[in-house]
Amino acid sequence: MDTDTSSPTHDSAPTSTPWPQVVATVALLTVIISVLLTAFAWPAVRSSAHDVPIVLAGPPTATDRIAAALQQRQPGAFDITRAADTAAAETAVRNREAYGAIDVSTGTPQVIIASAGSPVIAQTLQSIAAGLAQAPGGAPATPAVAVRDVAALPADDPRGAGLAAGSLPLVMGGILAAVLLTGRVRGTTRRLTGALAFAVSGGLALAAILQFWFGSITGNYGANAGVIALSIAATALTLLGLQTLLGTAGLGLGAVVVMLIGNPLSGTGTAPEMLPGWSGQLGQLLPPGAAGTLLRSTAFFDGRGATQPLIVLLSWLVLGAVLCVIGGVRAARTGGTGPSGTTAGPEPATAA
Numbered sequence: 001m002d003t004d005t006s007s008p009t010h011d012s013a014p015t016s017t018p019w020p021q022v023v024a025t026v027a028l029l030t031v032i033i034s035v036l037l038t039a040f041a042w043p044a045v046r047s048s049a050h051d052v053p054i055v056l057a058g059p060p061t062a063t064d065r066i067a068a069a070l071q072q073r074q075p076g077a078f079d080i081t082r083a084a085d086t087a088a089a090e091t092a093v094r095n096r097e098a099y100g101a102i103d104v105s106t107g108t109p110q111v112i113i114a115s116a117g118s119p120v121i122a123q124t125l126q127s128i129a130a131g132l133a134q135a136p137g138g139a140p141a142t143p144a145v146a147v148r149d150v151a152a153l154p155a156d157d158p159r160g161a162g163l164a165a166g167s168l169p170l171v172m173g174g175i176l177a178a179v180l181l182t183g184r185v186r187g188t189t190r191r192l193t194g195a196l197a198f199a200v201s202g203g204l205a206l207a208a209i210l211q212f213w214f215g216s217i218t219g220n221y222g223a224n225a226g227v228i229a230l231s232i233a234a235t236a237l238t239l240l241g242l243q244t245l246l247g248t249a250g251l252g253l254g255a256v257v258v259m260l261i262g263n264p265l266s267g268t269g270t271a272p273e274m275l276p277g278w279s280g281q282l283g284q285l286l287p288p289g290a291a292g293t294l295l296r297s298t299a300f301f302d303g304r305g306a307t308q309p310l311i312v313l314l315s316w317l318v319l320g321a322v323l324c325v326i327g328g329v330r331a332a333r334t335g336g337t338g339p340s341g342t343t344a345g346p347e348p349a350t351a352a
Contacts, residue, residue, distance in 0.1 A: 039260040046276035049077035052121055053097065053273075055112075056082055057089035058104035066102055070128070086110075093117075093150055096297065096305030099271070100125040102132070114151035116300035118271035119160045122149070151300050154215050162216025163295065164269035166206065170228060171263045171288050173202050174235025175255050181236075182243050182251060188328030192321065195236040203229025217299035224298050231291035234316035238287070241323020244331070258287060268292030284309070287316050 056063040060082075067080050081098065083089040089101035093114050099121045101112040111129040115122035129145040153160050177198050181191045207225035210216045217224055235258055242250030265275060265283030272280030272289065283289035290312035297306040 035260065040264050043264050043275050043279060047270060047274050048276075049074060049121070049124060050273050050275075050277070050280070051079040052077060052099055052124075052271070053079045053081065054125070055089045055092045055098045055101035056080055056104075057085060057101055062104045066104070066132075073131070086112075090150055094301065094304065096301055099273075102128065108146075110146040110148060113147060113149050114300075115149050115158075116151040116153050116160070117296060118274070119153065120270045120274055153300075154218055156215025160216070160269075162210055162214040163292075163299075166210055166216070167266055167268040167288055167292055168263065169206060170231045170291055171235065171258055173198075173206075173232045174287070175239060175258065177202075177232065177236040178239035178243065178251060178254070181240065188244065188324050188331075191240055192237065192324055195240060196233055199229040199233035199236065202232050203227075211299075217295070219299040219302070223303065224295060227291065227295045227298050230294075230310075230313045230317065231287055234287045234291075234313045234320065237320025237324060238316050239320070241320040241327060244324050244327025262286035262288040265289060266292050285312060287313060290316075 056066055063082055070078055070080070081092070083092065083101070083105075085105045086103050089098075089103050089105075090112055092098045093101055093112050096114075096117060099114060099117050102125075103110045103112060109132050111125050111132070113122040113125050126147055129147050132145045157163075177195050181194050185191050185194050203225040206228050207217075207221060211218070211221055211224060239251055239254040239258070242254040244250075246253070262283065265279045265286070266288035267273075267275055267280055267283055268288070272284050272293075274280070275283065284293060290309035294306055294309035294313065297303055297309070
């Protein structure tokens with residue numbers, strides 16, 4: 001007679017997770033949340049003016065006195081250039097070569113600002129105007145120093161809140177496009193086509209909301225939509241390219257760089273010069289920062305100051321496309337299997 005020597009069912013039940021693994025998980029979560037807080041809060045907490053480009057217009061004796069006063073009041077806050085007259089100072093502001101100007105060339109001081117370039121810096125320059133209107137001893141001088149806004153924000157959004165808040169959907173749009181296309185679409189060409197098509201439709205939709213509903217931006221609608229589309233495409237193609245080469249790890253790495261570095265350091269809500277140290281310059285080399293600067297140029301300055309951010313976004317777009325092609329070619333040579341067993345590369349043989 002045979003005897004059943006198998007173990008009871010309850011003996012094969014999974015055991016509890018070892019405590020060291022629980023501790024390691026808690027430690028990992030603590031690190032993650034600390035990194036998140038640092039990434040998003042550090043730029044805001046340490047925000048202050050650093051080498052903000054402004055223009056001083058007027059005779060050297062007057063501008064030297066103002067420059068010395070600014071340096072004493074806010075050391076290192078301003079990068080000052082000189083102009084001969086009001087027209088030159090205003091041209092520099094309109095061309096986005098400077099955020100504002102202090103003009104004493106006519107004998108009557110005035111401060112020229114461009115609140116559409118940065119509401120925060122515009123407020124700083126307005127406070128300087130109030131300081132210039134103070135006579136020795138703190139008594140108010142008359143007349144008050146005039147403040148002239150040559151590139152004002154729209155009346156429907158005078159604080160620029162819509163543009164600042166809109167930076168996150170631009171980032172999320174590129175990330176979500178890469179994630180969904182990776183999971184739902186097979187074939188490099190189809191993924192690239194899907195990313196570009198979504199960039200166009202997303203750009204048209206977001207620009208319409210910001211411009212016609214919220215009233216947060218002005219200018220040419222097609223140009224604004226093109227900037228948003230370029231931003232989404234640059235992010236999406238870069239992440240798709242990293243996924244094609246490195247698998248899920250590449251997709252995650254790209255998302256972390258764009259979301260945790262690019263978005264907080266974009267300076268869209270303030271200005272790159274308001275971010276601590278070198279972080280503002282770094283942010284302008286990533287898609288979120290370049291997109292914010294480029295959108296301000298098309299929306300409020302007739303495209304002036306658009307060259308550098310346009311080059312940055314196009315560079316990321318080309319890089320992403322090249323990575324996708326390289327990954328697709330490699331997958332084709334290895335039988336259609338990408339990193340970690342993914343099937344990101346070749347087109348199906350029967351595809352139309």
